[in-house]
Amino acid sequence: MSTATTAGDQAYFSMASNPTQFAGAPFGYRILTPVIVWLLPVEATTGFVVVNILSLATVSSLLYIYLEKLNFNEKLSQLGMLSFLLSPMVLIYLWEITSTVDPLSYVFLMVGLIAIRDDNILLLSSSIFIGMLAKETTLLLVGIYGLKIWFENGIWAGIRQGIPIGIAGIIPYLGIRLIFGFESYYTISEVIRVLEHLQSSILTSPIMFLGNIYIIFGSLWILFPFGSVDLRKPILTASLVAIIPVSLQIFLGVSTTRLLFLGFPILIPISLVAFSEESTLTTMIALVAVGSGILGIVGGGVSFILGVGGLVPWVGTIFGIHELVIAYFCFQEYQTPLSKIA
Incomplete structure (x- = not known):
C-alpha cells in the first residue's frame, strides 16, 4: 500500500505527524484531516485509512439521503449510492492514495448539498465553515446555493442571500492563512507545468487518457448530457453550472481522475434524471x-x-x-x- 504518492500526499502525511508545521501551500492550509489523524491513537498510515473508510461510508449514506430528498425512488437512490461506492476512485483512496484529504472534504460537500436542498442555512454555513479547513473545494457550495436562490427568486436574491454564506467560507479561508502566513501557489510556472503534463498525457496515449476518465463514472457519463436537458429542480440546475469549475480543475493539478471525481454529487443525480x-x-x-x-x-x-x-x-x-x-x-x-x- 502506498501512503504518499504525490507532493500533496507527502505534505498531509507530514502534517499528521506535526500539525503545527506548515507543509507549504496549498496543502498546508488543509489541516482538518491531518489533525484528526494526529489525534487518533494509531500510526499516521493507519489513521488516514480509518478516516478515509469512515468518510467514504458516510458520504455514500449522505448521497443516498440526498437522492431521496430529490425524490428519486428507492432503487435509483440505491443505484446512485452504489455508483459512488463502486467507482474505482474509492478503491484508489482506500488502497493506493491513502494520505489524502479528499474523502473527508466530500462529507462536508454532501452535508452542504442536503442543507441547500432543505434550505437549512445554519447547517449549510456550518458545513462550509468547517469544510474549508478540509479543502477549499467546499466553496462550491456557495456558488450552488447562490445559483439556486437566483433561479428561484431572481439574481438579486441570489446575491443578497449568497453573500452571508460566502462569508462563512471566507472567514476560515483567511483565518488559517493568518495563522500560517500567506503563500502563493498556482503560479504561472505551475500552471505551465500542469498544462505540459496534460498535453503529454493526451498525446502519449489518448485512449488511455480517455479510458482513465471514463472509468470514474462509467456509463453514467453517457447518461449525464441527456439528464442535463430536463432538469426541473433549481438545485440540480445550479449543480450543473458548478460542473464548469470542477472540470477546469484539470488545469490546476496533474491528477485528472482525482480532480474530476469531485463532480460525483453533480454527475450522479443528473445522470439518474435521464x-x-x-x-x-x-x-x-x-x-x-x-x-x-x-x-x-x-x-x-x-x-x-x-x-x-x-x-x-x-x-x-x-x-x-x-x-x-x-x-x-x-x-x-x-x-x-x-x-x-x-
Missing part, C-alpha cells in the same frame, strides 16, 4: 454497461493471470462490477426487454 421507464436510451445504456462490465471483469481477470502488479487488475474488476450493477438496475427498475433494441 432514466425513464419508456426510454430506449435506458436500454441502450444497459447494453453498453453490460459490454463495459464484461470487458472490465475479463480485463481484470487476465491481468491477475498475467501477474500484473498494483491496482490495475482490481480497478478493472471493480469497474466491471460497477457497470454490471448499472445494467442490473436498468433491467430491474424498468423491466426493459433486450428485444426492445430490435
Whole structure:
C-alpha cells in the first residue's frame, strides 16, 4: 500500500505527524484531516485509512439521503449510492492514495448539498465553515446555493442571500492563512507545468487518457448530457453550472481522475434524471454497461493471470462490477426487454 504518492500526499502525511508545521501551500492550509489523524491513537498510515473508510461510508449514506430528498425512488437512490461506492476512485483512496484529504472534504460537500436542498442555512454555513479547513473545494457550495436562490427568486436574491454564506467560507479561508502566513501557489510556472503534463498525457496515449476518465463514472457519463436537458429542480440546475469549475480543475493539478471525481454529487443525480421507464436510451445504456462490465471483469481477470502488479487488475474488476450493477438496475427498475433494441 502506498501512503504518499504525490507532493500533496507527502505534505498531509507530514502534517499528521506535526500539525503545527506548515507543509507549504496549498496543502498546508488543509489541516482538518491531518489533525484528526494526529489525534487518533494509531500510526499516521493507519489513521488516514480509518478516516478515509469512515468518510467514504458516510458520504455514500449522505448521497443516498440526498437522492431521496430529490425524490428519486428507492432503487435509483440505491443505484446512485452504489455508483459512488463502486467507482474505482474509492478503491484508489482506500488502497493506493491513502494520505489524502479528499474523502473527508466530500462529507462536508454532501452535508452542504442536503442543507441547500432543505434550505437549512445554519447547517449549510456550518458545513462550509468547517469544510474549508478540509479543502477549499467546499466553496462550491456557495456558488450552488447562490445559483439556486437566483433561479428561484431572481439574481438579486441570489446575491443578497449568497453573500452571508460566502462569508462563512471566507472567514476560515483567511483565518488559517493568518495563522500560517500567506503563500502563493498556482503560479504561472505551475500552471505551465500542469498544462505540459496534460498535453503529454493526451498525446502519449489518448485512449488511455480517455479510458482513465471514463472509468470514474462509467456509463453514467453517457447518461449525464441527456439528464442535463430536463432538469426541473433549481438545485440540480445550479449543480450543473458548478460542473464548469470542477472540470477546469484539470488545469490546476496533474491528477485528472482525482480532480474530476469531485463532480460525483453533480454527475450522479443528473445522470439518474435521464432514466425513464419508456426510454430506449435506458436500454441502450444497459447494453453498453453490460459490454463495459464484461470487458472490465475479463480485463481484470487476465491481468491477475498475467501477474500484473498494483491496482490495475482490481480497478478493472471493480469497474466491471460497477457497470454490471448499472445494467442490473436498468433491467430491474424498468423491466426493459433486450428485444426492445430490435
